[in-house]
Amino acid sequence: MPQIKDLIEDLEFIRWVKNPDDKLNQYWEHWLSANPERLADVQLAKEILLNLKFPSKASGENDQKEVLNRLLSPQLPAAKEPKTSRGLWGRIGQMGKVAAILIFLFLLTVLLHDFYKPLKEENPMVAIQWITKSTLPGEKLNFRLPDGSVVWLNSGSSLSFPVSFDSSVRHVKLQGEGFFEVKEDANHPFQVQTTNLLTTVLGTSFNINESSTSLSSVALLTGKVAIDELETGKEYILSPGQQLEYDAIQKNSEIQNFDMELIESWRKGLLIFRQTPFDQVKSQLEMWYGVKIVVSGKVPATWRFTGKFEQQMLETILISMSHIEGFKYQINDKEVRISFP
CATH class of the missing domain: 3.55.50.30 (Phage tail protein beta-alpha-beta fold)
Structure with a gap:
C-alpha cells in the first residue's frame, strides 16, 4: 500500500478519478508518460477510490472518542461475561487483531495487483505512436515535424519521432546524418538521440552525423546546444561555429571549429x-x-x-x-x- 499512498492522498488525483475533465486527463496522461513505471499504482489507486466502499453510519464526536478509546485503551476483563458469548475474534488479544488487519490489507494489495496486471499489458493508458522517415543510398529528404521544426535527412539515414509532441520534451531518434532547424519553444526542449549522444536545444540549427556506431559529430550553426555522452555521462555546451566529435571506441570527445560550407553542402x-x-x-x-x-x-x-x-x-x-x-x-x-x- 505505501507505493500508492501518495496517489490516494493527492487531491488532484482524487478529483481526476471522481470528476475527470479534458485538462485533468491531459495532465495525468503527461504525468504517466514521464512515470510509466507507476501505471500499475495508478490503476490500483483508481480502483480503490472508485470501488472499495465500506458502509458506515454518521457518528458524532462522542461516538468517535468512544471508538478511539476502545481501540487504544488496555483490554479489561468484562464482568460476569459468559464464556459461551465470546467468539474467536473476542479471544484474540489487541496485538493479534492489529496483526490480522495488517495481513488482510497486504493480501488485498497482492490480489488487486495480480488482478490488474494483465490490464497494464493489454490496455496501457498511455501509448506513444511513432513515425519513422528513412532515405536509401542516393536519396535525400526534407520534411517538417509536428512542432514546425524542419529536418533534412542525408542518404541512408532515418529519423523516428512521435505523431505529436505531447510530453514536456520534444524527443526524436536519429540514425545517420540529419540537419535540424528547430522551432523555438522554451517550455519544451528539443532532444535528438543517437547511439552515443543526446543533443538538447531550445531553438537553433545544427547538423548531426553518425557515420558509424563508433563515430559521431554535432556541428552547431546557430543558437546553443547541450550534448551528453550517454555512456560516460560527460556534458558539453557548444557555441555557433563549434563541432563536437565523439569516438565511442576511445571514449574521447574533441571540440573544434568547422568549415560551415562543408557541413551545409550535402543539403544544398x-x-x-x-x-x-x-x-x-x-x-x-x-x-x-x-x-x-x-x-x-x-x-x-x-x-x-x-x-x-x-x-x-x-x-x-x-x-x-x-x-x-x-x-x-x-x-x-x-x-x-x-x-x-
Missing part, C-alpha cells in the same frame, strides 16, 4: 572534396549516388582529391577525377568499376 546539393583520401571519396560517392564501386589495381597512398560539384551526374565527376588522378572507370547500372594501373 553540393559535393565537396578537400584533400580527401580515396576511401572517403569512394564511400561518399556510393552513398550520394546509391552505387557500388569496385576497385582494382593499387590505389596510391598519397591519393588525395579536391573539387566541388553542384548537382552533377556521377559520370561528370568520374571524368574529372580520372583525368587528374589517373584511373579508368566503367559504369554499369548501379555498379562502377575503377581500375588503377
Whole structure:
C-alpha cells in the first residue's frame, strides 16, 4: 500500500478519478508518460477510490472518542461475561487483531495487483505512436515535424519521432546524418538521440552525423546546444561555429571549429572534396549516388582529391577525377568499376 499512498492522498488525483475533465486527463496522461513505471499504482489507486466502499453510519464526536478509546485503551476483563458469548475474534488479544488487519490489507494489495496486471499489458493508458522517415543510398529528404521544426535527412539515414509532441520534451531518434532547424519553444526542449549522444536545444540549427556506431559529430550553426555522452555521462555546451566529435571506441570527445560550407553542402546539393583520401571519396560517392564501386589495381597512398560539384551526374565527376588522378572507370547500372594501373 505505501507505493500508492501518495496517489490516494493527492487531491488532484482524487478529483481526476471522481470528476475527470479534458485538462485533468491531459495532465495525468503527461504525468504517466514521464512515470510509466507507476501505471500499475495508478490503476490500483483508481480502483480503490472508485470501488472499495465500506458502509458506515454518521457518528458524532462522542461516538468517535468512544471508538478511539476502545481501540487504544488496555483490554479489561468484562464482568460476569459468559464464556459461551465470546467468539474467536473476542479471544484474540489487541496485538493479534492489529496483526490480522495488517495481513488482510497486504493480501488485498497482492490480489488487486495480480488482478490488474494483465490490464497494464493489454490496455496501457498511455501509448506513444511513432513515425519513422528513412532515405536509401542516393536519396535525400526534407520534411517538417509536428512542432514546425524542419529536418533534412542525408542518404541512408532515418529519423523516428512521435505523431505529436505531447510530453514536456520534444524527443526524436536519429540514425545517420540529419540537419535540424528547430522551432523555438522554451517550455519544451528539443532532444535528438543517437547511439552515443543526446543533443538538447531550445531553438537553433545544427547538423548531426553518425557515420558509424563508433563515430559521431554535432556541428552547431546557430543558437546553443547541450550534448551528453550517454555512456560516460560527460556534458558539453557548444557555441555557433563549434563541432563536437565523439569516438565511442576511445571514449574521447574533441571540440573544434568547422568549415560551415562543408557541413551545409550535402543539403544544398553540393559535393565537396578537400584533400580527401580515396576511401572517403569512394564511400561518399556510393552513398550520394546509391552505387557500388569496385576497385582494382593499387590505389596510391598519397591519393588525395579536391573539387566541388553542384548537382552533377556521377559520370561528370568520374571524368574529372580520372583525368587528374589517373584511373579508368566503367559504369554499369548501379555498379562502377575503377581500375588503377
